Amino acid sequence: MNTIHWPEGYVPGFSDNFVSNEMIIPNLSVAEVWPFLNQPLLWPEYYKNSADVRFYNNGGPELENNLRFYFSTFGFPVESQVVEYVPPAGNEPARVAWHGWSGEENSPERLDVHHAWLLEDLPGNRVRILTQETQNGEPAKALAVTRPNPMLNGHQAWLDGLVSAALSASQ
Numbered sequence: 001m002n003t004i005h006w007p008e009g010y011v012p013g014f015s016d017n018f019v020s021n022e023m024i025i026p027n028l029s030v031a032e033v034w035p036f037l038n039q040p041l042l043w044p045e046y047y048k049n050s051a052d053v054r055f056y057n058n059g060g061p062e063l064e065n066n067l068r069f070y071f072s073t074f075g076f077p078v079e080s081q082v083v084e085y086v087p088p089a090g091n092e093p094a095r096v097a098w099h100g101w102s103g104e105e106n107s108p109e110r111l112d113v114h115h116a117w118l119l120e121d122l123p124g125n126r127v128r129i130l131t132q133e134t135q136n137g138e139p140a141k142a143l144a145v146t147r148p149n150p151m152l153n154g155h156q157a158w159l160d161g162l163v164s165a166a167l168s169a170s171q
Contacts, residue, residue, distance in 0.1 A: 046161035
C-alpha cells in the first residue's frame, strides 16, 4: 500500500503532533469517494467540524494545485493552500494535501499543519482512505496530550462522514 509524501518540517515523529486515520471499505471506489473530498463546500454537509469554507482568487469549487482556501475546524480559523494534488487516474492513488495555518506567525497561538489524504483502489472491490496530519506550534503541543484525542476523533468523524456520503451517492 502507498504512503503519504511528507514535506520537510512535517515528518511524523519530528513534528509537535501527529494523527493517522484509515479505513478500507468494500464495494466503494476512489472514483466514488473523490468528489466528496475534492469539493470543500461539501465538507460541512457530512463533517460537522468543518464550516465557513471559502476560496481565494476566484478558485474552487474543486481543489487544485496551489489553490488557496479557508475553512474553520476544531475552533481554529484555517488558511490553507493545496501543496499536492493528484486526482484519480489509472491504478495510481489519488492524493491531496494542504498546508494550513492559524494565528500570527511567530506567535504562541500559531499553528501550522500538513493535512494529507491518500485514496487507492485495492483488489476485491475495496477502497483504502488514509488521512494523516502533522502539526507544529504551541496549540499542536497541547492537542498532542489532550485525551480523548480531538484530532484523532475528529478525523475519524470526517472519514466516517466521507464514506457515508460516498456510499449513499453510489446506491
